[in-house]
Amino acid sequence: MDIFTKIRQTFLQGTLPVKIIYINVGIFLLCGLINVVNQLFQLGGMSFMEYLYMPSSYTLFLYRPWTILTYMFLHADIWHILFNMLWLYWFGRIFLQFFNERQFGGLYLSGGIVGAVFFLISYNLFPYFRNMPSPQFLMGASASVMAIVFAVSFYRKDYEISLLFLGRIKLIYLALFTLAIDLISVTSENAGGHIAHLGGALFGILFATQILRGKDLTVFVNRLIDNIVNWRKRRRVKMKVVYRKTETDAEYNMRKRNETEMMDEILDKIKRSGYQSLTTEEKRILFNASNK
Numbered sequence: 001m002d003i004f005t006k007i008r009q010t011f012l013q014g015t016l017p018v019k020i021i022y023i024n025v026g027i028f029l030l031c032g033l034i035n036v037v038n039q040l041f042q043l044g045g046m047s048f049m050e051y052l053y054m055p056s057s058y059t060l061f062l063y064r065p066w067t068i069l070t071y072m073f074l075h076a077d078i079w080h081i082l083f084n085m086l087w088l089y090w091f092g093r094i095f096l097q098f099f100n101e102r103q104f105g106g107l108y109l110s111g112g113i114v115g116a117v118f119f120l121i122s123y124n125l126f127p128y129f130r131n132m133p134s135p136q137f138l139m140g141a142s143a144s145v146m147a148i149v150f151a152v153s154f155y156r157k158d159y160e161i162s163l164l165f166l167g168r169i170k171l172i173y174l175a176l177f178t179l180a181i182d183l184i185s186v187t188s189e190n191a192g193g194h195i196a197h198l199g200g201a202l203f204g205i206l207f208a209t210q211i212l213r214g215k216d217l218t219v220f221v222n223r224l225i226d227n228i229v230n231w232r233k234r235r236r237v238k239m240k241v242v243y244r245k246t247e248t249d250a251e252y253n254m255r256k257r258n259e260t261e262m263m264d265e266i267l268d269k270i271k272r273s274g275y276q277s278l279t280t281e282e283k284r285i286l287f288n289a290s291n292k
Contacts, residue, residue, distance in 0.1 A: 016101040017092025020108060021085050024141060027073050028081050049074065053137035054116045056123035056192065060135050072112035074139040084141045091149045094171075098155060099211075104148070105225075106218025107207055111147020111200035118143075118199030119192050128187060138192045143200030150175050150204030155211060175201070263289055 011022045031049060038048075054071035055061050061068075075081035095104055119138045123129045129136075152159065153175035160168045179201055185194040207217045266282050278286070 015092070015096060016104050017088055017096070020092075020105075021088060024073055024075070024081060024085060024088075028075050031074065050137065053139050054119060055135040055137055056120060056129070057135035058120070058124060061120060068113055068116045069109070071116060071137075071139050072109075072141050072144050075141070076139060080140060084145055087145045087149065088141065091145070091152060094152050094159070094161075095148050098152065102222050103216065103218050106221040107147050107151055107204070108141075108144045110207075110218060110221050111203045112141065112144040114203040115143020115146070115196035115199035119196045122186075122195045123192065129191070136192055138196055140193060140196075142193055143196040146178070146197045146200035147204035147207070149178070150201045151207045151211075154205050154208035259289075 007022075011019060014022070034048070037043075051064060052067060052070040052074055054067045055064065075084065092104065095107075116138060123132075123136060149171075153172040157170065157172045159171045161171050161174070162168050163174070179198070182194040182197040182201070185191070186198070188194065203217075210217050262285060266278065266286055269277060269282070
């Protein structure tokens with residue numbers, strides 16, 4: 001079995017967290033390769049990646065609304081994606097102990113979207129960010145990962161994990177420590193990333209509190225995805241019906257006459273030489289006719 005076949009099988013058989021990790025890594029490698037080619041040939045101009053990052057400018061975002069989704073699958077360097085994917089793998093496994101994969105996917109997307117909204121609003125609301133070069137850009141799955149981490153932490157506040165040098169601690173303590181780091185880092189060099197973390201974390205907390213009350217906040221996103229998928233399927237079926245050729249009365253009569261003549265020839269051949277003398281195609285025609 002070659003490496004590509006094994007990767008494909010692992011992807012298809014893996015859980016949703018594993019699939020999302022594969023997608024993130026695949027996009028990271030592809031974008032890295034394109035950037036290398038761009039630099040080698042000195043193509044110049046604005047990097048195509050900027051069309052996929054989440055911008056801090058309202059105006060620019062209106063021209064690139066897709067970035068609210070694409071940014072959460074892009075990473076700056078190997079350490080950025082390694083850290084996010086490890087957290088996504090570890091806490092994704094814990095999440096699936098209490099919830100299903102549809103909820104995981106819905107929370108991943110919802111947490112990322114809320115994180116992007118926090119980033120966009122903050123950079124246009126607080127005076128501190130007005131002195132920064134505009135626009136700033138956001139990338140990475142961190143907000144989505146934080147939504148997963150905080151959802152589990154606040155759903156099962158007694159859940160414990162083992163950490164090197166620290167031993168067993170409650171997951172919620174790790175989550176709150178991460179939240180504190182993000183809060184004191186909102187004016188750091190990576191301010192946008194920490195603000196997005198806060199948005200994802202708060203949505204994860206909201207998801208956990210609402211699920212305990214019997215309300216699933218991922219239903220809306222999953223229903224939207226289902227509607228898009230079903231719409232595409234209905235569109236394909238409709239296109240097949242629209243382009244189907246309709247027979248005229250003359251064409252129908254000619255076709256039926258040809259079928260009758262062919263059946264007469266086959267029956268005559270059976271009378272003369274027996275059924276075994278028929279070709280495979282003639283046997284198929286006879287079988288189809290007998291089933292009508």
